Amino acid sequence: MQIGVLCSGGDAPGMNAAVLGTADTSEAEVVFIKNGYRGIYERTFAFPNAIEIEASQAGAAIGTARFDEFRQPKTRAEIAKILHEEGLDALVVAGGNGSWEGARLLKAETGFPVIVVPATIDNDFPNTDYTLGFDSALDCISNAVDDLILTARSHHRVFLLEVMGRKSFELAESAAYANFSIPVLDESKDNLDRIAENVNKQGRSQILIVPEGLPDKQDAIEYLSEKIELETKYLNLSYLQRGAKPTTYDRLIGHRFGAEAISYLLANQDGYLGRKDGKIMLSNW
Numbered sequence: 001m002q003i004g005v006l007c008s009g010g011d012a013p014g015m016n017a018a019v020l021g022t023a024d025t026s027e028a029e030v031v032f033i034k035n036g037y038r039g040i041y042e043r044t045f046a047f048p049n050a051i052e053i054e055a056s057q058a059g060a061a062i063g064t065a066r067f068d069e070f071r072q073p074k075t076r077a078e079i080a081k082i083l084h085e086e087g088l089d090a091l092v093v094a095g096g097n098g099s100w101e102g103a104r105l106l107k108a109e110t111g112f113p114v115i116v117v118p119a120t121i122d123n124d125f126p127n128t129d130y131t132l133g134f135d136s137a138l139d140c141i142s143n144a145v146d147d148l149i150l151t152a153r154s155h156h157r158v159f160l161l162e163v164m165g166r167k168s169f170e171l172a173e174s175a176a177y178a179n180f181s182i183p184v185l186d187e188s189k190d191n192l193d194r195i196a197e198n199v200n201k202q203g204r205s206q207i208l209i210v211p212e213g214l215p216d217k218q219d220a221i222e223y224l225s226e227k228i229e230l231e232t233k234y235l236n237l238s239y240l241q242r243g244a245k246p247t248t249y250d251r252l253i254g255h256r257f258g259a260e261a262i263s264y265l266l267a268n269q270d271g272y273l274g275r276k277d278g279k280i281m282l283s284n285w
């Protein structure tokens with residue numbers, strides 16, 4: 001069996017472990033596809049030994065992409081045709097919920113077998129408790145909070161730290177819980193007043209964690225800065241979260257997701273992987 005493997009959407013720490021995990025088999029021939037769905041369209045295929053991949057490194061060593069043309073049925077039909085022409089029997093896609101939707105449509109419209117490995121720092125993917133990269137991104141935020149609080153205390157300041165996650169607040173909420181920081185998960189005036197009041201009552205340096213997807217985020221940041229009596233500073237942690245060194249957990253689960261994807265395809269099953277109750281499982285399309 002010849003299986004194509006690609007990364008799609010934002011890179012996520014642990015994607016490299018997942019890609020390596022797919023190649024950890026002697027029962028299938030794995031072909032890496034560079035730069036996501038675009039790579040199929042442009043026929044940028046590479047055999048595993050042609051690419052340097054380290055599970056210990058963030059990023060997607062085989063490249064990833066956001067490829068808008070894939071939203072068109074005619075592009076998906078063309079891509080299925082190319083996959084057949086290249087002799088591929090199935091596809092493994094490591095990506096987030098957009099990549100999942102693209103894979104779902106590819107399968108529904110063309111019947112091409114595909115398994116999606118949940119890989120995005122946002123932890124927003126159907127039927128899984130966990131997406132690859134979340135733990136590493138969370139670790140990155142924790143390290144930032146550890147460092148920021150030192151300079152914050154030196155100057156008696158409060159930091160508003162923006163974190164990624166698109167519409168999902170999971171990174172912000174988990175980072176705040178893990179670090180005894182204050183999450184800003186609701187932009188209502190009541191909530192912002194309550195946060196400012198608590199910070200003022202305590203009168204000491206704090207880190208407030210703001211999710212990037214907070215509605216009216218800029219207004220909320222300005223409102224809090226006005227209401228908080230200590231001096232406030234704003235920092236966006238941004239892409240550093242995606243570039244975070246993969247934690248051992250993300251390397252382990254990445255390896256397992258990759259290897260399981262191949263096992264399922266060899267057993268003629270496809271769909272999308274997830275982790276539930278500590279187990280890796282497949283949901284069917």
Ligand SMILES: Nc1ncnc2c1ncn2[C@@H]1O[C@H](COP(=O)(O)OP(=O)(O)OP(=O)(O)O)[C@@H](O)[C@H]1O
Pocket residue numbers: 008009010011037065066067068069070071072095096097098099100101102103105119120121122
């Ligand atoms: N509705 C859709 N129909 C078809 N293809 C889609 C759709 N949404 C996304 N895709 C494909 O998946 C790619 C990645 O999607 P998207 O940019 O939403 O990232 P993602 O997979 O959700 O990852 P991340 O969470 O890291 O952003 C898109 O560039 C496109 O090729």
Ligand SMILES: O=P(O)(O)OC[C@H]1O[C@](O)(CO)[C@@H](O)[C@@H]1O
Pocket residue numbers: 010066096120121122164165166212242
């Ligand atoms: O790399 P881009 O296209 O700017 O995407 C940024 C987005 O990707 C993510 O890092 C992963 O989905 C989001 O948290 C963020 O909003």
